[in-house]
Amino acid sequence: NVHVALLSLEPKSLSPIDWSMSDVVSYFTAAGFPEQAAAFRTQEIDGKSLLLMQRSDVLTGLSIKLGPALKIYEHHVKALQKIHFEVEEL
Amino acid sequence: NVHVALLSLEPKSLSPIDWSMSDVVSYFTAAGFPEQAAAFRTQEIDGKSLLLMQRSDVLTGLSIKLGPALKIYEHHVKALQKIHFEVEEL
Amino acid sequence: NVHVALLSLEPKSLSPIDWSMSDVVSYFTAAGFPEQAAAFRTQEIDGKSLLLMQRSDVLTGLSIKLGPALKIYEHHVKALQKIHFEVEEL
């Protein structure tokens, strides 16, 4: 899931740390959550903020439906953070 | 409780991982919570999301009454997750 | 406190596991919380649900005032759960 969504972004944007708010919206739209993607812009979440999000922030701080929120956190936010911090360690 | 409710579903749906939102609603209706079942659809919860739910998600994220919510989590969501992850391990 | 309130209930109802919603309301009325007792009925809490309640459920899930809620949890819900699980272990 993460890789398909990443492919939709510009090559320079492979690490979330440099994503703009628009990159975040593009990512979640490409990931299959077009309705929820707008909530990230409303809450002014860029790549740096995305890397700081915890489970409860995604579930209650975005005012999105619980079902998609659970998948967004588990399959995307957590996965992107894992990728980022693994790359950091290299 | 879980087994009676499971019997009401289609045979192909024995693992929550493949349940659609309608299967989730059918399960909780059969489990004795017809009024609360609709909240799972409102929050767009399919089987994959159901397997990711924690106690506080059921109690506060579904906007259902506390009494039924406590039983739904303890006797159903937790039980279904246990069955799923035990089957996973085989 | 718990024992005085228990005495007001029917002899068959000494274990919360079998309490109806009305038994729960009677218990908290007898325990000195007539105003808060109604909130348990509103939230459809019977004895089985009562045994599953945690501190935050009583404090924020019942929409009752904080002062009485703190005493209801500490001196009653917790105490009833302790009695129940001690009897269970015999």
Added chain:
Amino acid sequence: NVHVALLSLEPKSLSPIDWSMSDVVSYFTAAGFPEQAAAFRTQEIDGKSLLLMQRSDVLTGLSIKLGPALKIYEHHVKALQKIHFEVEEL
């Protein structure tokens, strides 16, 4: 802070366990929080409830501003509980 506020109360009231709701209001008024003191009465908090309060109860359960709430918990509620439980142990 705690000692100055305690001096404003009646001598019989040195342990929060016996404080009425009015004693609680008097204490927080004397402690420099006259605006927030009323919230303790609104939530029907006497000395026994005060001794049961946790950080999140003070911060979100009283509907008072965050700045004063942080000081009320850290410098007063926590301190009063410490004094009480130290006296208890003698």
Added chain:
Amino acid sequence: NVHVALLSLEPKSLSPIDWSMSDVVSYFTAAGFPEQAAAFRTQEIDGKSLLLMQRSDVLTGLSIKLGPALKIYEHHVKALQKIHFEVEEL
């Protein structure tokens, strides 16, 4: 980030413990969060309260957008607390 923002304050104000509410507002304005700075004044947060803030207080207690809140906590509140408690230990 912290150092640039600190430079905008008066020399006497290098430790948050002595900051007034206005110093807190000046700090977050200088730190690049002019829109969010006002929320600290609304919640009556001076330097002493700032040193007591936890992650959830910043994220949900200030009623500010989630993206900026995550950065304010992680890069500023946490960093200022670290500086303060390190200086304390000398």
